[in-house]
Amino acid sequence: MDIExxxxxxxxxxxxxxxIEKATFxxxxxxxxxxxxxxxxxxxxxxIAGLEPYERGSxxxxxxxxxxxxxxxxxxxxxxxxxxxxxVYNNIAYxxxxxxxxDAQINSSVNAILDELQMDALANQxxxxxxxxxxxxVALARALVFNPEVLLLDEPTASIDQNTIKVIESTIAKxxxxxxxxxxxxSHDRDQINRMCEEIVTMERGKSNVYSRHNHxx
Amino acid sequence: MNFITEGFKEAxxxxxxxxxxxxxxxxxxxxxxxxxxxxxxxxxxxxxIYLGLKTFKLKRAFTRxxxxxxxxxxxxxxxxxAIFFSRSGPLGTFGLMFTPTAMIIAQVILVTPIxxxxxxxxxxxxxxxxxxVGKTLGANRLQILMLMITEMRVTILIAVVTGxxxxxxxxxxxxxxxxxxxxxxxxxTTYIAMNNSMGNYGMAIAMGMVLLxxxxxxxxxxxxxxxxx
Numbered sequence: 001m002d003i004e005x006x007x008x009x010x011x012x013x014x015x016x017x018x019x020i021e022k023a024t025f026x027x028x029x030x031x032x033x034x035x036x037x038x039x040x041x042x043x044x045x046x047x048i049a050g051l052e053p054y055e056r057g058s059x060x061x062x063x064x065x066x067x068x069x070x071x072x073x074x075x076x077x078x079x080x081x082x083x084x085x086x087x088v089y090n091n092i093a094y095x096x097x098x099x100x101x102x103d104a105q106i107n108s109s110v111n112a113i114l115d116e117l118q119m120d121a122l123a124n125q126x127x128x129x130x131x132x133x134x135x136x137x138v139a140l141a142r143a144l145v146f147n148p149e150v151l152l153l154d155e156p157t158a159s160i161d162q163n164t165i166k167v168i169e170s171t172i173a174k175x176x177x178x179x180x181x182x183x184x185x186x187s188h189d190r191d192q193i194n195r196m197c198e199e200i201v202t203m204e205r206g207k208s209n210v211y212s213r214h215n216h217x218x
Numbered sequence: 219m220n221f222i223t224e225g226f227k228e229a230x231x232x233x234x235x236x237x238x239x240x241x242x243x244x245x246x247x248x249x250x251x252x253x254x255x256x257x258x259x260x261x262x263x264x265x266x267i268y269l270g271l272k273t274f275k276l277k278r279a280f281t282r283x284x285x286x287x288x289x290x291x292x293x294x295x296x297x298x299x300a301i302f303f304s305r306s307g308p309l310g311t312f313g314l315m316f317t318p319t320a321m322i323i324a325q326v327i328l329v330t331p332i333x334x335x336x337x338x339x340x341x342x343x344x345x346x347x348x349x350x351v352g353k354t355l356g357a358n359r360l361q362i363l364m365l366m367i368t369e370m371r372v373t374i375l376i377a378v379v380t381g382x383x384x385x386x387x388x389x390x391x392x393x394x395x396x397x398x399x400x401x402x403x404x405x406x407t408t409y410i411a412m413n414n415s416m417g418n419y420g421m422a423i424a425m426g427m428v429l430l431x432x433x434x435x436x437x438x439x440x441x442x443x444x445x446x447x
Contacts, residue, residue: 051350072356082347085369095355142355 001062001073001149001182002027003048008057010043010206017043018054019206027149028180030172032193035203041186044203045152048184049076076152081139083127088119088138091127095146113141117171133164140168144175151175153185157192169196221419228420229427239400244428247405250318251385254325259378261326262333267366270341271349284338287331296391299324303395316397321405324391329381336377340370372443379440386432
C-alpha cells in the first residue's frame, strides 16, 4: 500500500509538531524514521495509523483519503505495547477473532507465528506478566498475524536484548520480502536503520525529508 | 443492656420464622436496588468510558461535577425527585409519587454518578491505550467498546458493587419519594428507621443483620473476582 502525505499540519496546544508539505511511502519498502526527541516521529506514525487527528492536509492510502480507506490493513506497534489481560495465545488470536476467522484457522495462524518468533513456550502465559522483550515480541506477533499491508513500528527494539532484536528484525524482513508489506519504523539506532531500511526519513521540528540509502545491503 | 440481647433473640426468631412481611420487605429492597443498579450501569459504564477517552474543553469542570455528584446527599435527591413527581410538580401527571418506580428513579440519580465516576477515572488512565490497541488491530467501534469493558472488568465490577451498596443502604431519598408504605414501598432501610423510632429493636436488628449479610455476600463476590488480579 502506497501512503502519501500532502500539506499535513498537526499542532499540540498551538505548537506545530508535524508540518509536512509532501512525503511518499512506497508499497513494499522499508522506511526508517530518525530524528531527535520531540521531532514529531511518533505523531507522524500515529497520524498514518489514524490514531491522531490533524489540523490540515491529507493522507492518501493507495490514492484514497482516510474516510475511504479500510485502516484494518494498517497497524501500529507502540514502544510500550499494551498487553490485554489474557494469555499470550489469546492476545495474538484477537485480531483474527474480530475478523471472524474459524477456530482452526486461528489455531494454525497463531501457532505458526508463535513458532516463527520462538515463543511456543509462552503461549499459555498471562501476557501482562511478560518481560519487556517478550511483550514486544507478542505485540509484533499480534500485529503480523493478520498480514497487514502497512506495519508502523515505534522503536520496536528499544531496551531489548540482542537475540530478541535479531528475531524481531528477521521476522519483519521476511514478512516484507514475502508479503510485500510496507514498513515504517522509528529508531534511534543508526545501525539498525542501516540493517533494516531502504529509505530514511529524517524528521526535524516536524518537517520531514526522505532519501534513499544507496548502500543498502552492504 | 438487656434490650439489646432481647433484640438479637427477637431478630433471630423473626428470621427463622420466615415472617412474610420481613421477606416481602427484603425482596422489594433487593429487587429495587438491583433494578436501579442495572439502569445506572447501563448509563454510567458507556458514558464513563466515552468521556474518559474524549478530550473536550470543559473536561476538568466536568470531572469536578462528576466527583461532586458521587457524593450527592440522598435527602436532597429525594426532595428534588419528590418536587418533580408531586401532584402539582412538572411530572406530577405520571402519578409516580410513592411508587417503587419513583424510588428507582431516585436511586438511579444517586448511583449513576458513582458508577460513571469510577469508570470515567479508569478510562482516563488506561482507556486510550486499550482503544489504540483495538483500533490498530482492526476492531470496529462495538468491538473496541467490548474490549474496553473486558479489560476494565475489575474496575467496572467494583463500580457496580459500590453502586449496589449505595442503593441498598440508602434511606433518605427512598423515604421521601416512597413514603414507607407497608407492602408497597417499604424497604429494609426505611423499615429499620421506622422500627428504631418506635422502639422495636428486635425488628430493626433483624433487618440490620440481613443488610449486613447481603453486604458480606456482595463483598465476597467482589473479592472472588478481584483476588486473582
